[in-house]
Amino acid sequence: MNEKPAPRTGGRLLVDALVAQGVDHVTCVPGESYLAVLDALVDSDIDVITCRQEGGAAIMAEAHGKLSGRPGICFVTRGPGATNASHGVHIAMQDSTPMILFVGQIETGMREREAFQELDYRAVFGPITKWTTEIDHAARIPELVTRAFRVAMQGRPGPVVIALPEDMLVEVAEVVDGPRVEPAAVTPAKADIDEMAKLLAGARAPIAILGGSGWTQEAVDQFASFAEAWKLPVCTSFRRADRFRWDHPCYAGDLGIGPNPKLGARVKEADVLLLIGGRMSEMPSSSYTMLDIPVPKQKLVHVHPGAEELGRVYVPTIAIQATPRAFAAALSGVTPASAPGWSNGTPTAHQDYLDFSGTARKLPGEFQYGEVVRWLNENLPSDTILCNGAGNFAGWMHRHWRFGELGTQLAPTSGSMGYGVPAAIMAKRVRPQSTAICIAGDGDFLMNGQEFATAVQHDIPAIIIVIDNGMYGTIRMHQVRDYPGRVSATRLKNPDFAAYAKAFGGHGETVRSTEEFFPAFERAKASGKPAILHCFLDPRALSVGKDMPAGEPI
Numbered sequence: 001m002n003e004k005p006a007p008r009t010g011g012r013l014l015v016d017a018l019v020a021q022g023v024d025h026v027t028c029v030p031g032e033s034y035l036a037v038l039d040a041l042v043d044s045d046i047d048v049i050t051c052r053q054e055g056g057a058a059i060m061a062e063a064h065g066k067l068s069g070r071p072g073i074c075f076v077t078r079g080p081g082a083t084n085a086s087h088g089v090h091i092a093m094q095d096s097t098p099m100i101l102f103v104g105q106i107e108t109g110m111r112e113r114e115a116f117q118e119l120d121y122r123a124v125f126g127p128i129t130k131w132t133t134e135i136d137h138a139a140r141i142p143e144l145v146t147r148a149f150r151v152a153m154q155g156r157p158g159p160v161v162i163a164l165p166e167d168m169l170v171e172v173a174e175v176v177d178g179p180r181v182e183p184a185a186v187t188p189a190k191a192d193i194d195e196m197a198k199l200l201a202g203a204r205a206p207i208a209i210l211g212g213s214g215w216t217q218e219a220v221d222q223f224a225s226f227a228e229a230w231k232l233p234v235c236t237s238f239r240r241a242d243r244f245r246w247d248h249p250c251y252a253g254d255l256g257i258g259p260n261p262k263l264g265a266r267v268k269e270a271d272v273l274l275l276i277g278g279r280m281s282e283m284p285s286s287s288y289t290m291l292d293i294p295v296p297k298q299k300l301v302h303v304h305p306g307a308e309e310l311g312r313v314y315v316p317t318i319a320i321q322a323t324p325r326a327f328a329a330a331l332s333g334v335t336p337a338s339a340p341g342w343s344n345g346t347p348t349a350h351q352d353y354l355d356f357s358g359t360a361r362k363l364p365g366e367f368q369y370g371e372v373v374r375w376l377n378e379n380l381p382s383d384t385i386l387c388n389g390a391g392n393f394a395g396w397m398h399r400h401w402r403f404g405e406l407g408t409q410l411a412p413t414s415g416s417m418g419y420g421v422p423a424a425i426m427a428k429r430v431r432p433q434s435t436a437i438c439i440a441g442d443g444d445f446l447m448n449g450q451e452f453a454t455a456v457q458h459d460i461p462a463i464i465i466v467i468d469n470g471m472y473g474t475i476r477m478h479q480v481r482d483y484p485g486r487v488s489a490t491r492l493k494n495p496d497f498a499a500y501a502k503a504f505g506g507h508g509e510t511v512r513s514t515e516e517f518f519p520a521f522e523r524a525k526a527s528g529k530p531a532i533l534h535c536f537l538d539p540r541a542l543s544v545g546k547d548m549p550a551g552e553p554i
Ligand SMILES: Cc1ncc(C[n+]2csc(CCOP(=O)(O)OP(=O)(O)O)c2C)c(N)n1
Pocket: 390, 391, 392, 393, 394, 415, 416, 417, 418, 440, 441, 442, 443, 444, 445, 469, 471, 472, 473, 474, 475
């Protein structure tokens, strides 16, 4: 009893601290600044995914955080490693994803000399993390790592950055590991739930908007039962469409970029809004046009785990600090006394969604991208994970893919290009039985296309569909609107992406028409290898809703 713990180096203490938190995957690009950690990983069962660029490594960790609800872990070296990784840290911040980035740091005795790759992490990462710190003594690793896990998960989840001085990692300490931490349950008060039910009972046209992080399938199902009892129309927020089943009779669609105008009108004309988990930020609110600021016309019930988010932009009628999980659990037995007056309109809201998502418009050219998305969605199992970064190509995914289960959409609400490839690789690693698909634009793909090598090296058969329209189409669309007839810096000359896939050791195919796509996809799946389908989309198909105006140069 009370035996003195064995002496361990900082590197080993750190790896043991991760094991104590249940970490099973880490991503990294190695650096000489944290050799002691790399060495300690040799003796652990942690799956170490070696990446090609820290941006890709950090995004993979962020995707892990999205899928698991616990911090995704990434290790990078100082200076340039850390600044490359900032891509994923910023996504974790805006997407409210628990994540911890560990950064090898210069020796403590060299600080403030601008030593090799020295960086002030607190200054650089402070504004895009929940907490940035540096561990100066190996003996404090259990304390600070335990705290980092708590900070990343508690309240509004987000990223933590921890710098690890090289000398600290080889220092020896005799300390015990910290316990596995769970975030505190932030539970709504019964009085708040009663007040919300009263507001809802007197409403004329309410609607719920589900978003944010921290959902579980159980919470989704509990909320669905509540919605059913109240015949309440429910929509999801930008890139959070997997928070509610598409085929639920209350589902009214998602509030993305260019949402269904009928849904937009429904939100604007609602008298009561239940905003659960999300923040109704720029994208889901169509650039802050749906709710007045600071006081919305709609009576707003805002449910969020972070106290600081309640009333940050919109003044709520009822502010409820609670996690989506605790809130959904508290709704059990909260039922209307009689059929609500609005209930006849709910099937119409669902039908409007089905019409909007089900009809793919005819595009110029041979590749009917909308049809391809519908076909994939209808032919793949409901646990298929769909990943994307940013670009107009994502518009077809968001419009036509119908999500059934939580954790099947990995997409950055921060609108970051380059997200889809690393996210799909992590998804396939964590859920090998599921199909993981990334659809990427030709611009988007090459922002983290180097991680295709990671997929091949670690034998992770994610399938990547590159939509090649020969341009940064989104920016071209903005140019067409603001500077018609003038093309500046938006044209792309692309490599042969099928050959790229093969050169890396994967499966690659070129697809020029809808008919070619279907068998090519089957072959990619059957290959058992990481695969790229290089699909050519006519550049005149400018966006999911609009073609290039006649006369515009291509
Ligand atoms: C990291 C990052 N850099 C730049 C942008 C700005 N941006 C948004 S969409 C876009 C073009 C995307 O091009 P592509 O992937 O080819 O998709 P397309 O719009 O052509 O479908 C750019 C440059 C961004 N969102 N993220």
